[in-house]
Amino acid sequence: MKVPLLDLKPQYQLLKKEIDEAVQRVIESQYFIMGPDIALLESEIARYLNCKYAVGVSSGTDALLLALMAVNIKPEDEVIVPTYSFFATAGVVARLNAKPVFVDVDPVTFNIDPALVESKITSKTKAIIPVHLYGQSAEMDSLTALAEKYKLRIIEDCAQAIGAQYKDGRFVGTIGDIGCFSFFPSKNLGGFGDGGIVTTNNEELYHTLKIMRVHGMEPKYYHKVIGGNFRLDSLQAAVLRVKLPHLDSWSAKRRENAAAYTKYLTGAGLAETEGNILFDAKNKVLLPKAVFQGTGHKNYHIFNQYIIRVQKRDSILDFLRKKEIGCEIYYPVPFHRQECFSYLKNNDGEFPNSNFASENSLALPIYPELSDEQIKYVVDSISEFMKVKFG
Numbered sequence: 342m343k344v345p346l347l348d349l350k351p352q353y354q355l356l357k358k359e360i361d362e363a364v365q366r367v368i369e370s371q372y373f374i375m376g377p378d379i380a381l382l383e384s385e386i387a388r389y390l391n392c393k394y395a396v397g398v399s400s401g402t403d404a405l406l407l408a409l410m411a412v413n414i415k416p417e418d419e420v421i422v423p424t425y426s427f428f429a430t431a432g433v434v435a436r437l438n439a440k441p442v443f444v445d446v447d448p449v450t451f452n453i454d455p456a457l458v459e460s461k462i463t464s465k466t467k468a469i470i471p472v473h474l475y476g477q478s479a480e481m482d483s484l485t486a487l488a489e490k491y492k493l494r495i496i497e498d499c500a501q502a503i504g505a506q507y508k509d510g511r512f513v514g515t516i517g518d519i520g521c522f523s524f525f526p527s528k529n530l531g532g533f534g535d536g537g538i539v540t541t542n543n544e545e546l547y548h549t550l551k552i553m554r555v556h557g558m559e560p561k562y563y564h565k566v567i568g569g570n571f572r573l574d575s576l577q578a579a580v581l582r583v584k585l586p587h588l589d590s591w592s593a594k595r596r597e598n599a600a601a602y603t604k605y606l607t608g609a610g611l612a613e614t615e616g617n618i619l620f621d622a623k624n625k626v627l628l629p630k631a632v633f634q635g636t637g638h639k640n641y642h643i644f645n646q647y648i649i650r651v652q653k654r655d656s657i658l659d660f661l662r663k664k665e666i667g668c669e670i671y672y673p674v675p676f677h678r679q680e681c682f683s684y685l686k687n688n689d690g691e692f693p694n695s696n697f698a699s700e701n702s703l704a705l706p707i708y709p710e711l712s713d714e715q716i717k718y719v720v721d722s723i724s725e726f727m728k729v730k731f732g
């Protein structure tokens with residue numbers, strides 16, 4: 342049986358008529374840049390997330406870059422980021438000639454460990470970028486408190502987490518100063534190419550974000566500040582507007598799939614199910630912690646990725662791929678180990694949980710249309726591997 346890591350075709354088939362019509366409508370209008378779908382998508386996303394403002398942008402990476410520019414990050418400034426994330430989180434800081442300051446992650450959620458942040462704050466620190474990794478909110482209360490105490494900005498990296506809620510029920514992207522989302526096709530809300538959006542409740546920041554999206558221009562050909570071309574395409578906005586009403590049901594289906602994995606993995610005696618456990622020899626597979634949060638809990642994980650922790654990760658990856666099961670490593674190299682950041686001279690021993698995550702984590706297929714048989718097949722295959730390797 343084939344189980345791809347992601348299959349986007351069923352989603353397109355479901356909405357083909359509406360999407361084709363929406364795309365055709367934009368083509369007929371020839372309004373490709375900043376057409377009416379942009380403002381409509383922005384207000385629909387702002388309403389969905391219950392925040393005041395949203396500004397469509399060219400990608401999740403550009404959302405982060407624009408956000409940092411809007412809060413005036415300058416060369417020599419320091420910005421605190423988790424060392425374990427997709428490259429863009431730290432890359433955008435370095436692109437502004439500011440210094441990314443790495444912090445280790447929590448061993449269970451793989452999100453930034455807030456307890457380690459304060460000791461990294463210096464007089465040069467200007468912002469923190471928590472990442473809501475895999476679709477689960479980072480621990481925001483302590484970060485917000487630190488930001489208030491030291492007058493720092495919080496730029497939320499919500500690229501993987503549209504629709505995820507923090508434990509108090511707020512949507513991620515509405516807690517810090519600016520939320521940054523990606524519409525990369527593999528995200529829970531994915532476009533037909535690159536795209537992103539930034540959100541804020543701050544009117545002044547909204548205005549800055551809007552003009553910086555178009556080279557800092559206002560009015561036309563007059564530039565008060567330096568921005569860039571960070572515009573979202575009208576075609577992407579039109580596609581995303583068709584998809585947005587389905588986002589919640591797709592994320593709910595991902596959560597059901599995650600619960601099914603948990604049931605089958607624990608049923609097969611492969612998974613540890615309790616508490617804040619760290620990997621050990623007895624526990625061959627560890628599951629994402631959010632799976633065990635009781636009903637009614639508001640830390641709403643939208644499972645852009647379903648990550649298990651396994652021994653012999655690389656051999657299991659090969660084994661599953663040979664069985665035509667798509668799986669992936671997010672991410673094999675934390676920032677402090679990346680060659681391009683060697684100039685920062687970080688001490689590898691400071692980041693044990695991120696090192697562990699990069700060596701032991703494995704993403705399994707979790708997309709909404711996955712069938713129960715496919716999930717069972719993945720678990721049976723993991724079971725088969727474990728029997729051979731561990732007896």
Ligand SMILES: Cc1ncc(COP(=O)(O)O)c(C=O)c1O
Binds near residue numbers: 402535536
């Ligand atoms: C955590 C994180 N941040 C930023 C990005 C960048 O988004 P994009 O690919 O839309 O530029 C991604 C995309 O994969 C991501 O996962």
